[in-house]
Amino acid sequence: GAVVSQHPSRVICKSGTSVKIECRSLDFQATTMFWYRQFPKKSLMLMATSNEGSKATYEQGVEKDKFLINHASLTLSTLTVTSAHPEDSSFYICSANPGRNTEAFFGQGTRLTVV
Amino acid sequence: DAKTTQPNSMESNEEEPVHLPCNHSTISGTDYIHWYRQLPSQGPEYVIHGLTSNVNNRMASLAIAEDRKSSTLILHRATLRDAAVYYCILRGLIQGAQKLVFGQGTRLTINP
Numbered sequence: 001g002a003v004v005s006q007h008p009s010r011v012i013c014k015s016g017t018s019v020k021i022e023c024r025s026l027d028f029q030a031t032t033m034f035w036y037r038q039f040p041k042k043s044l045m046l047m048a049t050s051n052e053g054s055k056a057t058y059e060q061g062v063e064k065d066k067f068l069i070n071h072a073s074l075t076l077s078t079l080t081v082t083s084a085h086p087e088d089s090s091f092y093i094c095s096a097n098p099g100r101n102t103e104a105f106f107g108q109g110t111r112l113t114v115v
Numbered sequence: 116d117a118k119t120t121q122p123n124s125m126e127s128n129e130e131e132p133v134h135l136p137c138n139h140s141t142i143s144g145t146d147y148i149h150w151y152r153q154l155p156s157q158g159p160e161y162v163i164h165g166l167t168s169n170v171n172n173r174m175a176s177l178a179i180a181e182d183r184k185s186s187t188l189i190l191h192r193a194t195l196r197d198a199a200v201y202y203c204i205l206r207g208l209i210q211g212a213q214k215l216v217f218g219q220g221t222r223l224t225i226n227p
Contacts, residue, residue: 044217093158104215106158
């Protein structure tokens with residue numbers, strides 16, 4: 001089946017630095033990808049919709065300057081957490097779907113720890 | 116966003132069927148009913164989805180009420196590997212995109 005791959009699977013960074021997370025659709029093209037974050041024992045919270053060739057659409061309360069999204073090709077979206085702080089530590093997950101009204105495929109997630 | 120309501124947790128025994136309910140009384144005519152499950156420290160995994168008719172695949176069955184205001188995910192013979200959080204989600208167009216907005220889900224425990 002279709003595969004969405006995230007990299008890295010886990011990252012530890014120092015407070016104040018930036019971290020980039022990649023999300024790739026391996027065997028299909030995705031004009032739209034989605035980014036989520038998940039805190040321990042909580043559900044996934046949709047952060048933003050990544051649109052190939054145009055600006056991302058952010059959910060209410062998500063800082064676009066803090067979480068930079070770039071969707072430069074039909075198979076790659078990146079999320080950059082800028083000037084990371086310990087409260088940004090979380091599990092970040094991306095998803096994409098091969099077509100309209102099809103199932104969504106999720107990446108394996110990226111565990112970010114800011115120290 | 117159309118919301119779903121699921122029990123917080125359920126428990127079942129290995130090799131027995133499991134029926135996971137979901138209420139979605141505000142569903143619109145174009146919303147698809149999607150089910151995903153998530154194991155700890157992993158991204159969600161697709162289980163099944165449908166619009167109006169009942170659906171079957173190798174993982175599960177989805178029974179959709181005639182008025183579409185509720186649905187039930189059926190695992191025919193649970194195994195320990197089915198222990199996960201199960202999310203029932205309505206998927207339609209939100210601001211031009213087919214978003215999946217997650218609720219709290221049902222934590223399913225399988226007893227050996």
